[in-house]
Amino acid sequence: MTKRLAARFGLVGKPNPPGSPLVVIKPTPPPGGGSPGAVPGGGGPGPKPAPKPTPLPKARPVVPTSAHKPLGTPVSNSLIIPPEHQALFGPVLEAIDLVHGDGNLPRIPLSISNTPHEEGSLNIAIKKGFPIRFDSLSLSDKGERPELTLAHEIGHFVEIGGILGPDNRRLQNYRMFNQDPKFEEWKETVASSDAITQLKHIRQLSSTDRDHAKFITYLVSDHDTWARAYAQYIAVRSGDLTLLLQLDRVRSSQGSFVARSQWKDSDFKNIAAALDNLFRKLGWRE
Numbered sequence: 131m132t133k134r135l136a137a138r139f140g141l142v143g144k145p146n147p148p149g150s151p152l153v154v155i156k157p158t159p160p161p162g163g164g165s166p167g168a169v170p171g172g173g174g175p176g177p178k179p180a181p182k183p184t185p186l187p188k189a190r191p192v193v194p195t196s197a198h199k200p201l202g203t204p205v206s207n208s209l210i211i212p213p214e215h216q217a218l219f220g221p222v223l224e225a226i227d228l229v230h231g232d233g234n235l236p237r238i239p240l241s242i243s244n245t246p247h248e249e250g251s252l253n254i255a256i257k258k259g260f261p262i263r264f265d266s267l268s269l270s271d272k273g274e275r276p277e278l279t280l281a282h283e284i285g286h287f288v289e290i291g292g293i294l295g296p297d298n299r300r301l302q303n304y305r306m307f308n309q310d311p312k313f314e315e316w317k318e319t320v321a322s323s324d325a326i327t328q329l330k331h332i333r334q335l336s337s338t339d340r341d342h343a344k345f346i347t348y349l350v351s352d353h354d355t356w357a358r359a360y361a362q363y364i365a366v367r368s369g370d371l372t373l374l375l376q377l378d379r380v381r382s383s384q385g386s387f388v389a390r391s392q393w394k395d396s397d398f399k400n401i402a403a404a405l406d407n408l409f410r411k412l413g414w415r416e
């Protein structure tokens with residue numbers, strides 16, 4: 131899954147064929163703990179291994195970490211959840227609404243599949259000379275952590291549909307993300323975090339394994355780092371117990387890639403502060 135999706139994700143940076151829509155798929159990190167016991171970075175690409183039972187840490191008690199409040203339009207206004215999935219996914223939107231609002235997100239449907247994998251994607255179409263068309267957000271409700279995956283995909287949605295503004299023509303080339311000064315503080319904080327530093331180190335050690343190296347390159351890319359940081363930010367700032375528990379599952383997984391795809395609490399502190407500042411600058415949080 132990872133290899134295929136990462137390759138598709140690679141299409142994003144290439145010039146679009148003139149006049150032809152390009153569907154961009156934003157993959158989520160792979161499920162489970164990767165390949166237990168594999169040498170460095172056992173969570174590489176490949177078929178999904180049987181998950182090794184891992185004793186789950188207890189979710190931390192809800193302690194408000196910030197007195198700040200959301201501002202702007204609730205994000206929940208922008209996602210249409212099928213009524214039969216409201217009980218599962220509604221609380222994720224409630225958690226997001228507790229943390230921040232938004233300015234100009236388009237309204238899109240949530241489309242649910244039942245594959246047993248941790249799959250999610252933001253489906254958009256890019257046509258040269260036209261604004262990005264936002265089609266849907268797809269998600270499986272049978273993965274190990276559907277709620278955290280939804281928060282991750284909404285992170286992509288908030289980035290592309292909201293933070294970068296209505297001038298979506300600029301986004302035909304995703305390198306714009308690198309150049310937007312709004313992200314500067316967040317990018318610097320993430321780049322100096324232990325998790326990302328360690329992932330890059332593992333990539334060096336895995337340099338002879340092209341699949342591993344490719345997967346880590348995807349994990350440390352701005353776009354997916356953003357979505358993972360966003361999901362963790364929502365978990366810690368909302369105090370939502372389900373999101374916190376699923377976050378712990380990722381961090382305690384056996385695969386060294388996957389375990390480092392989310393940050394330890396101490397490592398995430400500055401990243402969360404940088405995201406506070408970003409949402410404040412946007413006027414989406416007090």
Ligand SMILES: [Zn+2]
Pocket residue numbers: 156157158159282286353354357
């Ligand atoms: Zn992603």
